[in-house]
Amino acid sequence: MSTSIPAGLQLQSLVKPEGQLEISLATVPTPQPAADEVVVRIEASPLNPSDIGLLFGAADIATAKLSGAATHPVVTMQIPPAAMKGMAGRVGQPMPVGNEGAGVVVAAGDSEAARVLLGKTVAILGGAMYAQYRVMKAEQCLLLPDGTKPAEGASCFVNPLTALGMVETMRRDGHKALVHTAAASNLGQMLNRICIKDGVGLVNIVRKPEQAQLLKSQGATHVCVTSAPSFIQDLTQALGATGATLAFDATGGGKLAGQILTCMEAALNSTAKEYSRYGSATHKQVYIYGGLDTGPTEFNRSFGMAWGMGGWLLFNFLQRIGPQAAQALRQRVVAELKTTFASHYSKEISLVQALQPEEIAVYGQRATGTKYLINPNKGGGG
Amino acid sequence: MSTSIPAGLQLQSLVKPEGQLEISLATVPTPQPAADEVVVRIEASPLNPSDIGLLFGAADIATAKLSGAATHPVVTMQIPPAAMKGMAGRVGQPMPVGNEGAGVVVAAGDSEAARVLLGKTVAILGGAMYAQYRVMKAEQCLLLPDGTKPAEGASCFVNPLTALGMVETMRRDGHKALVHTAAASNLGQMLNRICIKDGVGLVNIVRKPEQAQLLKSQGATHVCVTSAPSFIQDLTQALGATGATLAFDATGGGKLAGQILTCMEAALNSTAKEYSRYGSATHKQVYIYGGLDTGPTEFNRSFGMAWGMGGWLLFNFLQRIGPQAAQALRQRVVAELKTTFASHYSKEISLVQALQPEEIAVYGQRATGTKYLINPNKGGGG
Numbered sequence: 001m002s003t004s005i006p007a008g009l010q011l012q013s014l015v016k017p018e019g020q021l022e023i024s025l026a027t028v029p030t031p032q033p034a035a036d037e038v039v040v041r042i043e044a045s046p047l048n049p050s051d052i053g054l055l056f057g058a059a060d061i062a063t064a065k066l067s068g069a070a071t072h073p074v075v076t077m078q079i080p081p082a083a084m085k086g087m088a089g090r091v092g093q094p095m096p097v098g099n100e101g102a103g104v105v106v107a108a109g110d111s112e113a114a115r116v117l118l119g120k121t122v123a124i125l126g127g128a129m130y131a132q133y134r135v136m137k138a139e140q141c142l143l144l145p146d147g148t149k150p151a152e153g154a155s156c157f158v159n160p161l162t163a164l165g166m167v168e169t170m171r172r173d174g175h176k177a178l179v180h181t182a183a184a185s186n187l188g189q190m191l192n193r194i195c196i197k198d199g200v201g202l203v204n205i206v207r208k209p210e211q212a213q214l215l216k217s218q219g220a221t222h223v224c225v226t227s228a229p230s231f232i233q234d235l236t237q238a239l240g241a242t243g244a245t246l247a248f249d250a251t252g253g254g255k256l257a258g259q260i261l262t263c264m265e266a267a268l269n270s271t272a273k274e275y276s277r278y279g280s281a282t283h284k285q286v287y288i289y290g291g292l293d294t295g296p297t298e299f300n301r302s303f304g305m306a307w308g309m310g311g312w313l314l315f316n317f318l319q320r321i322g323p324q325a326a327q328a329l330r331q332r333v334v335a336e337l338k339t340t341f342a343s344h345y346s347k348e349i350s351l352v353q354a355l356q357p358e359e360i361a362v363y364g365q366r367a368t369g370t371k372y373l374i375n376p377n378k379g380g381g382g
Numbered sequence: 383m384s385t386s387i388p389a390g391l392q393l394q395s396l397v398k399p400e401g402q403l404e405i406s407l408a409t410v411p412t413p414q415p416a417a418d419e420v421v422v423r424i425e426a427s428p429l430n431p432s433d434i435g436l437l438f439g440a441a442d443i444a445t446a447k448l449s450g451a452a453t454h455p456v457v458t459m460q461i462p463p464a465a466m467k468g469m470a471g472r473v474g475q476p477m478p479v480g481n482e483g484a485g486v487v488v489a490a491g492d493s494e495a496a497r498v499l500l501g502k503t504v505a506i507l508g509g510a511m512y513a514q515y516r517v518m519k520a521e522q523c524l525l526l527p528d529g530t531k532p533a534e535g536a537s538c539f540v541n542p543l544t545a546l547g548m549v550e551t552m553r554r555d556g557h558k559a560l561v562h563t564a565a566a567s568n569l570g571q572m573l574n575r576i577c578i579k580d581g582v583g584l585v586n587i588v589r590k591p592e593q594a595q596l597l598k599s600q601g602a603t604h605v606c607v608t609s610a611p612s613f614i615q616d617l618t619q620a621l622g623a624t625g626a627t628l629a630f631d632a633t634g635g636g637k638l639a640g641q642i643l644t645c646m647e648a649a650l651n652s653t654a655k656e657y658s659r660y661g662s663a664t665h666k667q668v669y670i671y672g673g674l675d676t677g678p679t680e681f682n683r684s685f686g687m688a689w690g691m692g693g694w695l696l697f698n699f700l701q702r703i704g705p706q707a708a709q710a711l712r713q714r715v716v717a718e719l720k721t722t723f724a725s726h727y728s729k730e731i732s733l734v735q736a737l738q739p740e741e742i743a744v745y746g747q748r749a750t751g752t753k754y755l756i757n758p759n760k761g762g763g764g
Contacts, residue, residue: 054659086684089657252683275471277436278695291683298680301634301673301693302468308692313660316688 005030005039005107008132009351009376012094013055015079015087021059024074025351026094030133035109038117038138044154045101045129046343047354047363047372049250049290055097057090058083061364064357073355098129098374102144102153106133114138121148123156130351132376142330148337154373155186155343158314160333161326162289163191165317166248167200168329172321173285177201179239179247179260182292183223184211186343186371187250192220193340201242203235205256226256232263240267245282248312250290257286257309258299265303279304287312292366345371350378387412387421387489390514391733391758394476395437397461397469403441406456407733408476412515417491420499420520426536427483427511428725429736429745429754431632431672437479439472440465443746446739455737480511480756484526484535488515496520503530505538512733514758524712530719536755537568537725540696542715543708544671545573547699548630549582550711554703555667559583561621561629561642564674565605566593568725568753569632574602575722583624585617587638608638614645622649627664630694632672639668639691640681647685661686669694674748727753732760 009025016022033039047055059077068074079087102123108114122141128134144153170178180191183204195202196219204215204223212223222238224231238244245268247260261284268280284303289312299309318326333341346369353359354374363372392410397403415421429437441459450456461469484505490496504523510516526535552560562573565586577584578601586597586605594605604620606613620626627650629642643666650662666685671694681691700708715723728751735741736756745754 057659089651089654090659093657258678269471272471275475275477277439277472278697281698288683289687296640296680296682298678300678301670305693305695306698308690310690310692311683311687313687315660316663 005032005133010096010128010132011098011130011351011354011376013057013097014094015057015090015092017091019079019081019084021057021077021079022074023055023076023355024068025072025355028131031135033107033109033114033135035111036114036138037109037135038105038114038122038141039107040101040103040122040124040134040136040141041106042101042103042129042131042134042376043150044103044348045098045374045376046155046158046345047374048099048155048158049292049366050158051097051099052364052366053291054095056364057087061360064360066355066357071352073352075355075357075360096128096131098131099127100125100155100157101129101134102150102156103134103377104150105141108138111138117141117143120144121150121153123153125157130354130374130376132351142334144334144337151345151348151373151375152337152342156330156333156337156341159187159190159343160341161318161329162314163187163194164329164332165314166191167194167198168321168325169287169312169317170200170246173246175244175246175285177203177242177244177246179203179205179244180250181205181247181256181260182207182250182290183220184214185250189215189218190341190343192218196220197340201244203238203242203244205235205260232259235260236263236266236270239264240270245284247286249286249288251293252288252291253293253295253297255298256293257288257297258301258303260286261299261303261307261309265307276304279306281306283308285309289313343371345373348373348375348378350374351376387414387515392478392510392513393480393733393736393758395439395479396476397439397472397474399473401461401463401466403439403459403461404456405437405737406450406476407454407737410513413517415489415491415496415517417493418496418520419491419517420487420496420504420523421489422483422485422504422506422516422518422523423488424483424485424511424513424516424758425532426485426730427480427756427758428537428540428727429756430481430537430540431674431748432540433479433481433512434746434748435673436477438746439469443742446742448737448739453734455734457737457739457742478510478513480513481509482507482537482539483511483516484532484538485516485759486532487523490520493520499523499525502526503532503535505535507539512736512756512758514733524716526716526719533727533730533755533757534719534724538712538715538719538723541569541572541725542723543700543711544696545569545576546711546714547696548573549576549580550703550707551669551694551699552582552628555628557626557628557667559585559624559626559628561585561587561626562632563587563629563638563642564589564632564672566596567632571597571600572723572725574600578602579722583626585620585624585626587617587642614641617642618645618648618652621646622652627666629668631668631670633675634670634673635675635677635679637680638675639670639679640683640685642668643681643685643689643691647689658686661688663688665690667691671695725753727755730755730757730760732756733758
């Protein structure tokens with residue numbers, strides 16, 4: 001049942017011991033799929049913030065310089081010397097990039113499970129998606145409904161499962177509403193749609209008034225703008241109104257995580273009957289799941305003793321809930337792929353374009369509204 | 383069976399709306415004990431850091447001024463204006479102080495449980511211990527073995543149960559060794575004795591070489607000194623040797639909590655087989671249980687995604703483990719009161735002495751080796 005598949009291009013990111021990061025396109029052979037495997041021709045893979053973290057590491061994208069042939073470009077950037085320590089584990093290992101993507105199954109192993117996928121459009125998760133071909137276990141492919149384009153299924157996992165994971169974490173840990181920062185992102189808009197649909201209270205935090213407008217135009221009730229002079233009061237009021245004691249923070253650095261805890265405590269104490277110097281006994285939690293602000297995290301512990309801060313990672317969450325619960329979340333994503341879980345991209349680019357400094361300058365910002373989609377087989381490259 | 387008990391002195395701390403903190407001795411009536419209650423004549427109550435927090439609030443002890451009669455002194459301090467917001471809940475409410483103490487039962491209600499305690503020395507927990515008399519439920523009294531002096535039983539709860547709670551938290555949360563900061567404190571020395579006795583790995587962190595000497599003279603294996611140039615390496619090495627992934631931090635402010643997580647991650651990664659940009663999958667946790675450094679907490683998130691930081695409070699821990707497990711811990715304290723759980727005080731003072739600025743200047747530092755014991759009935763005051 002299997003077909004011979006040509007070698008394909010794969011984007012690789014390499015940290016050199018001299019302190020440079022080099023991104024290039026390697027030609028890698030496509031292995032024959034084993035009985036339970038398929039070969040997917042990747043036609044759409046998003047540039048998520050988590051991908052950009054691996055793609056550029058600690059390199060300064062403003063130093064990007066292009067070399068190499070037009071069809072096999074190489075882009076090189078400088079890594080600040082202080083940041084090289086954190087990159088030590090990567091030195092000398094070319095790393096494929098791209099957590100998730102979608103494409104068409106062009107070859108399959110001999111098993112029934114693999115063969116039924118031939119010619120179908122599937123979504124897959126697992127790294128190395130910025131490549132023309134990706135071999136995958138058939139059981140790990142998420143079969144998309146007939147008529148779904150790869151671009152529509154490119155972001156089936158990271159953002160949808162993260163957003164669903166936030167709501168699921170809230171339920172399992174006994175909180176009743178949520179706070180989300182950088183809330184105008186693709187992920188944030190998705191979370192807003194889930195919360196509206198499921199009737200979950202959500203306090204959105206954004207930096208700018210226009211981001212607040214965007215979310216309000218999508219039905220958001222509570223949007224607090226950090227640049228507003230009334231931010232702390234607005235946030236405390238929204239926390240009181242929703243009863244949110246759990247936050248997911250994409251920024252990481254700065255004072256925001258601590259401010260959220262402080263405002264949660266103030267909202268809880270506004271209805272307290274007597275003074276306790278240990279603060280409210282209600283547990284308040286902030287999970288940091290991103291690092292848009294790479295500076296240090298700072299807080300004043302002005303929120304009593306019942307508080308927690310910590311990292312939150314999708315993979316760890318999925319392990320916590322187990323395969324059955326994870327599968328239920330994936331099924332919901334497929335069922336609502338064109339509504340709740342629709343993603344928007346400002347541009348579709350090829351692998352060669354992904355290495356151009358002028359494109360990197362745009363998508364490397366990780367700003368709202370500059371999300372790109374890579375099509376590794378654009379322009380007949382496959 | 384009950385005896386009429388005279389009124390007694392009680393220390394009270396009051397925040398005034400004008401921004402002063404006033405500590406005075408009020409004469410309060412001693413209620414007749416109910417059937418299931420006893421009256422304890424308090425003869426020993428420690429000045430724990432947690433007591434000092436309530437006693438002085440955010441006031442500046444350097445501004446302490448004495449007034450009032452010699453037998454009923456009043457000490458007044460200034461609260462910095464910026465700190466008054468955090469004191470809002472206390473304004474106008476005179477608060478009794480003193481979490482724990484020991485003394486002799488001088489009156490009892492009619493129940494059997496109360497009457498058997500008459501004349502006995504007991505340890506009690508529950509606030510308002512800086513007072514000549516304290517009414518208490520008989521079932522909440524910890525009966526001390528015959529021949530135990532109140533001074534020996536004064537600290538049966540806060541430090542012993544906190545130290546045992548740290549080890550118990552470690553076991554329940556699946557960690558295999560501990561880190562402790564400000565480790566030369568009374569509490570730290572106690573924890574060191576528990577860990578030696580129970581065979582638990584312990585990494586002690588202290589500020590000064592002489593504190594390290596003290597702990598080593600008491601059998602500590604791992605002591606890291608923050609002022610040493612090799613601190614980060616020393617800590618990483620000790621974490622690797624013990625496998626500690628849980629820390630209890632008494633300092634709270636500054637960079638120490640984050641440094642501990644960073645060194646834990648470095649110790650874990652030193653044996654890792656492949657690079658993961660999400661860091662080690664092993665959960666690393668720091669609980670902040672004190673605030674010796676009142677400045678902001680700051681960290682760089684250079685420890686992957688599997689981490690947590692949070693508050694730890696003895697009362698919440700005891701609720702978590704339930705009454706049976708808590709009782710087992712208390713029984714261990716009584717059994718090892720003169721060995722593992724022995725406390726040391728640099729001075730015993732009366733209530734009147736506790737209000738003298740020159741004494742406050744010493745015990746208010748909360749420094750190692752300046753721990754005081756209050757005897758509210760010293761000098762025949764009862």
